[in-house]
Amino acid sequence: MTTNIDAAAERLLGAYASGVPCEPVRDLITTADDAYAVQDRLTGRWLGEGRRLAGRKIGLTSRAVQEQLGVDTPDFGMLFADMAVPDGAEIPAGAVLQARAEAEVALVLEHDLVHERHTVADVIRATAFALPAIEVVGSRVRDWDITLADTVADNASSGLYVLGGRPVPLKDVDLRLCGMVVERRGEQVSTGTGAACLGHPLNAALWLADTLVRVGRPLRAGDTVLTGALGPVVPAAPGDVFEARIDGLGDVRAAFGKEAR
Numbered sequence: 001m002t003t004n005i006d007a008a009a010e011r012l013l014g015a016y017a018s019g020v021p022c023e024p025v026r027d028l029i030t031t032a033d034d035a036y037a038v039q040d041r042l043t044g045r046w047l048g049e050g051r052r053l054a055g056r057k058i059g060l061t062s063r064a065v066q067e068q069l070g071v072d073t074p075d076f077g078m079l080f081a082d083m084a085v086p087d088g089a090e091i092p093a094g095a096v097l098q099a100r101a102e103a104e105v106a107l108v109l110e111h112d113l114v115h116e117r118h119t120v121a122d123v124i125r126a127t128a129f130a131l132p133a134i135e136v137v138g139s140r141v142r143d144w145d146i147t148l149a150d151t152v153a154d155n156a157s158s159g160l161y162v163l164g165g166r167p168v169p170l171k172d173v174d175l176r177l178c179g180m181v182v183e184r185r186g187e188q189v190s191t192g193t194g195a196a197c198l199g200h201p202l203n204a205a206l207w208l209a210d211t212l213v214r215v216g217r218p219l220r221a222g223d224t225v226l227t228g229a230l231g232p233v234v235p236a237a238p239g240d241v242f243e244a245r246i247d248g249l250g251d252v253r254a255a256f257g258k259e260a261r
Contacts, residue, residue: 004028009041012154015140021097024141026149032075035152036215042155043078054224055079056212057135058204059156060148061197061228069148074198076208077156079224085136085162088253096138096159099236101254102229103180103244105194105201106133106163113209113219123205126219129167130175132249134182134242135226136160137233161226164252173248176200180230182244189242192231201227 008025015022029035047053060066060074085091091099110128138159141150151157175194182190198204204227212218219225236242238259245251 005034005037005041008038008153009045012038012042012140013045015097019094019097021140021142024145024147024150025153026147029149029153032148032152035149038153039077039155042153046078046080052081053078054081054084054222055226056208056219056223057156057158057161057226058208058228059137059151061204069146069151071148074204074207074228075148075152075156076211077152077158079158079161079226083158083160084224085160085254087162087165088255089162090255090257091136091160093238093257093259096136096236098139098144099159099256100137100233101182101236101240101242102135102137102233103182103190103192103231103246103252104133104135104229105175105178105197105227105246105249106131106161107201107205107225107227108167109219109221109223109225111221114213116210116213118206118209120202120206123202123209124170126221127170127205129169130173130249131167132164132244132246132252133226134162134244134252134254135229136162136236136254161224162252162254163224164250166250168249175202175248178247178249180244180246182231182234182242184234184240184242189234190231192229194230196230197228204228 111126
């Protein structure tokens, strides 16, 4: 199985390097544990190349998507510092394979979360502030033909992320009831609320904190946590500009560069 895990990691790394999506990796791995082992191979490779871990992302927070993939829990992936894009800065064409955009609540921590079992109060106390975010998800797997094993192995289908610039203390915003709207070049393309993210974005963060302690990579002070989509994901094409507005948190923009001629 170790050979299969290495082979799956190399297949995904080849897609990263070539910019050409690959075949799914579920022919090589089948379980969630195997998929996280592949993700860990990728993480180790990237850390060895000098990339800096800056946080985590939570995926599969939508019940509909969980049902589609036949799972009943979220998943997680790694956020590296070079994945962060300034608000409104141009994202080069092709920077993320098969890019899609989704609006999320980001939490930035000021304390570690290292207990075996956390409470929501622990998460609140550990959080310095919240920000609006756009996650640009992507898939190295051809045509987004993914199962749980494929997306987990592929770093939870991560790509890039954009954070808003106005930090908001949790006491000043109701993350469960906050409304979200995403516009693409002025046209509304996605709506939702905080409740769409496992009932509350803090529920997602709580799940992540407990899970990461179990796997030996606990959340630390300074980490950014993308808590999961608040509404439907939207395909992103060259030249698209997305603006997400989240009640109580403000707005954030993701701009995609046009294809080179």
